[in-house]
Amino acid sequence: MHGAGTTQAGANAQGGAEAERARLRTARRVVVKVGSSSLTTPDGHIDRERIAVLTDVLARRRSAGTELVLVSSGAVAAGMSPLGLPSRPKDLATQQAAASVGQGLLVAQYTAAFAGHGLTAAQVLLTVEDMMRRVQYRNAQRTLRRLLDMGAVPIVNENDTVATHEIRFGDNDRLAALVAHLLRADALLLLSDVDALYDGDPSRPGTRRIPWVPAVRELTGVDVGGAGRRGVGTGGMATKLESARIATEAGVPTVLAAAADAGPALAGEPVGTLFTASAERRPSARQLWLAHATAGRGSVVLDPGAVRAVAAEHASLLPAGVVKVEGDFSAGDPVDLCDEDGRTIARGLVNYDAAEIPELMGRSTRWLARELGPEYEREIVHRDDLVVLDGAHP
Numbered sequence: 001m002h003g004a005g006t007t008q009a010g011a012n013a014q015g016g017a018e019a020e021r022a023r024l025r026t027a028r029r030v031v032v033k034v035g036s037s038s039l040t041t042p043d044g045h046i047d048r049e050r051i052a053v054l055t056d057v058l059a060r061r062r063s064a065g066t067e068l069v070l071v072s073s074g075a076v077a078a079g080m081s082p083l084g085l086p087s088r089p090k091d092l093a094t095q096q097a098a099a100s101v102g103q104g105l106l107v108a109q110y111t112a113a114f115a116g117h118g119l120t121a122a123q124v125l126l127t128v129e130d131m132m133r134r135v136q137y138r139n140a141q142r143t144l145r146r147l148l149d150m151g152a153v154p155i156v157n158e159n160d161t162v163a164t165h166e167i168r169f170g171d172n173d174r175l176a177a178l179v180a181h182l183l184r185a186d187a188l189l190l191l192s193d194v195d196a197l198y199d200g201d202p203s204r205p206g207t208r209r210i211p212w213v214p215a216v217r218e219l220t221g222v223d224v225g226g227a228g229r230r231g232v233g234t235g236g237m238a239t240k241l242e243s244a245r246i247a248t249e250a251g252v253p254t255v256l257a258a259a260a261d262a263g264p265a266l267a268g269e270p271v272g273t274l275f276t277a278s279a280e281r282r283p284s285a286r287q288l289w290l291a292h293a294t295a296g297r298g299s300v301v302l303d304p305g306a307v308r309a310v311a312a313e314h315a316s317l318l319p320a321g322v323v324k325v326e327g328d329f330s331a332g333d334p335v336d337l338c339d340e341d342g343r344t345i346a347r348g349l350v351n352y353d354a355a356e357i358p359e360l361m362g363r364s365t366r367w368l369a370r371e372l373g374p375e376y377e378r379e380i381v382h383r384d385d386l387v388v389l390d391g392a393h394p
């Protein structure tokens with residue numbers, strides 16, 4: 001299902017899509033994400049011309065009063081050539097080394113390019129923790145808002161040098177969607193080396209552009225296999241769809257377009273692919289993060305009664321409903337909540353270390369408080385720290 005067909009309902013929906021495009025033209029706050037392949041050459045140099053063209057477009061819009069946040073990839077790619085790396089490194093330590101070199105070079109380019117338009121660029125490096133922990137989240141939000149108030153253009157990237165495999169966004173598509181949610185942006189623009197979503201890898205002949213996706217979760221018949229063409233991008237189309245889904249489900253309309261079409265896309269012209277925003281209630285940032293930006297560090301297996309309570313009634317997970325623990329996690333970590341057939345039904349922040357749980361399993365909280373002490377009255381996962389995943393409802 002790509003569009004809304006030719007019925008009256010379809011025509012009305014199409015009109016809705018046009019109205020949503022028009023919202024881009026008048027949007028007061030926009031998050032723009034640009035991928036490595038649009039900023040760097042395949043051999044790992046910054047493409048100055050492309051940065052100049054992009055900053056021209058963004059600066060014009062900023063000067064017209066729209067608050068802009070640029071989520072820019074390219075640190076690893078831009079560090080390749082200076083460090084003599086022939087291709088994108090595969091191991092984390094070399095990626096981090098390349099990112100430390102490339103990030104400085106990239107921001108220097110942006111700073112100079114925006115300064116040419118009388119604008120101040122600001123580097124903001126974020127980690128997954130900044131999106132998850134309440135204090136850091138509020139801090140990131142406050143800083144970004146203040147920068148926007150002061151007329152600066154924040155340039156966001158993942159803090160690659162401190163990220164580890166376990167706790168890492170890994171791609172900026174999802175980070176951009178989380179930033180759009182954090183800032184309650186009016187729109188998200190994903191710029192890439194491909195000009196739209198296609199029904200299959202566009203390097204294959206016969207694939208067709210999809211101009212409009214009314215609901216990402218209902219998108220079918222689209223092959224997104226294969227990462228970037230030029231070997232410097234990370235997630236390919238899969239992470240862009242994930243990003244569009246996070247953003248649209250948080251109420252933020254999203255456009256995917258070629259970096260060269262940034263101007264027309266911001267002007268609401270029908271370029272690229274429009275992903276319509278869902279009208280449902282916005283989830284909290286923590287729920288979004290748990291559902292989309294992390295994987296569990298381990299899992300707890302629930303009996304059928306607990307599966308029902310968590311998935312259907314959105315209850316907290318109590319020790320009485322746990323039958324097994326897997327993995328080596330610590331209190332505060334994200335864990336998967338699974339049924340006895342191994343399906344992950346929810347994800348949440350756990351209140352105990354993995355080693356503590358076997359002693360608590362199957363016991364009532366009242367019994368635990370009496371026998372082990374009042375601190376054992378806690379839930380395994382509190383309902384406020386838990387998100388039920390798609391398809392989990394019994």
Ligand SMILES: Nc1ncnc2c1ncn2[C@@H]1O[C@H](COP(=O)(O)OP(=O)(O)O)[C@@H](O)[C@H]1O
Binds near residue numbers: 193198
């Ligand atoms: N169905 C599809 N539609 C569009 N592009 C696709 C699709 N499947 C795979 N791709 C590939 O995804 C690439 C974009 O991903 P990536 O290189 O990670 O971009 P970026 O560096 O902009 O984040 C495109 O160049 C294209 O080759």
Ligand SMILES: N[C@@H](CCC(=O)OP(=O)(O)O)C(=O)O
Binds near residue numbers: 037072073236
């Ligand atoms: N933080 C990494 C981002 C990697 C990334 O998401 O790349 P891309 O798929 O090109 O958006 C970097 O700056 O190289």
